[in-house]
Every structure is written in C-alpha cells, then in structure tokens.
Amino acid sequence: MALTIRAIRPDDDDDLWNLLEPVIRAGETYALARTLTRDQALRYWTGADRETFVAEVGGRVVGTYYLKANQAGGGSHVANCGYVSAQDQTGKGIARAMCTHSLAAARERGFRAMQFNLVVSTNTRAVALWKSFGFEVVGQLPRAFQHPVHGEVDAFVMYRLL
Amino acid sequence: MALTIRAIRPDDDDDLWNLLEPVIRAGETYALARTLTRDQALRYWTGADRETFVAEVGGRVVGTYYLKANQAGGGSHVANCGYVSAQDQTGKGIARAMCTHSLAAARERGFRAMQFNLVVSTNTRAVALWKSFGFEVVGQLPRAFQHPVHGEVDAFVMYRLL
Numbered sequence: 001m002a003l004t005i006r007a008i009r010p011d012d013d014d015d016l017w018n019l020l021e022p023v024i025r026a027g028e029t030y031a032l033a034r035t036l037t038r039d040q041a042l043r044y045w046t047g048a049d050r051e052t053f054v055a056e057v058g059g060r061v062v063g064t065y066y067l068k069a070n071q072a073g074g075g076s077h078v079a080n081c082g083y084v085s086a087q088d089q090t091g092k093g094i095a096r097a098m099c100t101h102s103l104a105a106a107r108e109r110g111f112r113a114m115q116f117n118l119v120v121s122t123n124t125r126a127v128a129l130w131k132s133f134g135f136e137v138v139g140q141l142p143r144a145f146q147h148p149v150h151g152e153v154d155a156f157v158m159y160r161l162l
Numbered sequence: 163m164a165l166t167i168r169a170i171r172p173d174d175d176d177d178l179w180n181l182l183e184p185v186i187r188a189g190e191t192y193a194l195a196r197t198l199t200r201d202q203a204l205r206y207w208t209g210a211d212r213e214t215f216v217a218e219v220g221g222r223v224v225g226t227y228y229l230k231a232n233q234a235g236g237g238s239h240v241a242n243c244g245y246v247s248a249q250d251q252t253g254k255g256i257a258r259a260m261c262t263h264s265l266a267a268a269r270e271r272g273f274r275a276m277q278f279n280l281v282v283s284t285n286t287r288a289v290a291l292w293k294s295f296g297f298e299v300v301g302q303l304p305r306a307f308q309h310p311v312h313g314e315v316d317a318f319v320m321y322r323l324l
Contacts, residue, residue, distance in 0.1 A: 027235055027236055030235065030236075031233035031234055031235045031236050031237035031238075032234050032235045033235045034235060071193035071279075071280060072193055072195050073192065073194045073195045073196060074189055074190075074192075074193050074307045074308045074309060074310075075193035075280055075307055075308075075317070077308060077314075078303075112314075113304070113305065113306060115303065117233075117279070118233060118237055120236070138301050138303060138304070139300050139301015139303075139319045141240075141275075141277065141300060141301075141319070141321055142275070142300070142321065142323060143274070143275065143323065144237060144240050144275060144277070144321075145236045146236040146237075146238075146239060147236060148236075152239075152274075157301045157303070157319055159303055159304065159306075161304060161305065
C-alpha cells in the first residue's frame, strides 16, 4: 500500500503518542527523559520551533518526523530532524521514506545542510540508514549517551550538505 | 585585583545585557539571532534549564557563563556551557577563570563530560583556550556557521570527559 507523508493535524495526537511512547520509555535512541508525560512529549515533538509530519499507510499512522533549524542565528541554515517509526513496521521503508521527504522539505525551506546531533552508536540500523542517504559521521562523542542496557556508549554527530 | 565568580542575582540584568549585547549583535561566535531583544537574550542566558554565573573584578561584572545539561535523558550527564567576557578585558584571564570554575561546578553537579556544540572555527582564541583545558575537537561541521564577515565557515564540536 502506498505510503503518504503529510503535515500533522490536531487529531493526530493519539497516533503520535502511540509512536513516541515506546521510544521514550525505552530510552535507547533519543536523549529524552524516559519519564516524559504524554503532554510533555507532544509539546516537544510538535513545538512551535518545528514542523511535524506523519507517514500513513492505508489510513494508519506508521511514522512521524520533525524538521527544524538545528541552531539559531549563524547556524540557522542547518536543519535537524527526528524520526520515529511504528515498532511493528520495521524494515518496511518508513524511515527511509521519511528521510527522503525530510531532505526535500529541508531543501525547499532553504536549509543548506542537515545535522543529527546525537546518534547513539548502538543504533546501528539508523547509522547505516543515514549513511545510505549521504550523511557522514563527522564527530564521535565519547560515552555521551547512557544506554539503559549497554551503559555509557559513544554517540555520533552525523551531517550532510544539501 | 582578585576575580570572583558567583551565581547571578536579579540586579545583574543590566550588567549581563552589557556583556551579551555586543556579542549577539556581532553574530560572530554564538549561534543566536543578531536581532534578539534584551528580554529574549536575558531569558535565554538565564533560563530555568541552566545556572548562570558572573565574574567580578573590583565590583565590576566582567564576564558571565552558564552551565546546563547538553541533552535530556540519556545525554543528561554531559554538561554544556557558554561564556562571554567583557570586550575591553580580553587577555586578562577572565574566560580562563570562568572555564576553570565551570569544570569544577560541572563535576560537583555530577556531570561526567562537557561538550561545546558549535565552536566557530574562526574563533581561534576560544578553540586554543578550550584545548588548553583538555577539550578536543571531536567533530567538524562543514560550513555550519554563517559568519557575517567570512561567510559560511566550519564549526567544531569540542568535548572532554570530566
């Protein structure tokens, strides 16, 4: 079935939380407090400083991502994104579709580069995916992420020009 | 004269703005909008997510820095700081004193590393200073900063364990 990506609507909140909750509670890939409430999580993910999208397949929301400026002022031409896919839909190309969409959206908005600030080194699937999109590991942060299973692990800064 | 460093008080706002305004307006070292108002700048520099300090010499505020967690959740053991010294006081060791103070303050609060996310590569004085404190360039972000004089220049991610 075709995957479509669209801007969020107010009635997406339940679907967004269904996607975000397991990722936040696991605490293995995003530097977000595992104790965030639904409201805090939605406020973060759909904040006024970003655009938020959902990916749908057959009317079901199966993924979400946000696009924002990574920094203000002299850093505002560099975009930043975060992506979450439904955990029962891994391997179906949802993250790939969202990344493709986000790179085009970032270019349309005039961004000239995209940066991921903290890619957890144990998240090998994500690292491989971003590399396939031309992102490079431009930095390695020693022991910068406390992984609930693996303890302190390195994180990567990934970056590509647009 | 002795330099002392203390937590900010409400009546420091004028002194803080006097330090921040030229740095923000110049736009050469911090990724902050050059158009920030006084209120916006003070809200940023003294936000609830950080501790802010001033350095005084003979009763005059000659520098300020903040200390905060660089990320939430699994990244919350890594500190982040920003430092500003009075422009007519360069070379007097104010930044050095603030960096020393911040490393001790970060350790006291249980942080296990410190990260600077965007050190503008043309800010060679700062890069050399942080290196002298054991920070390493762990990442290089191509063209990540729009310098008002030099155009798009690289930025560094600098990092050290505590």
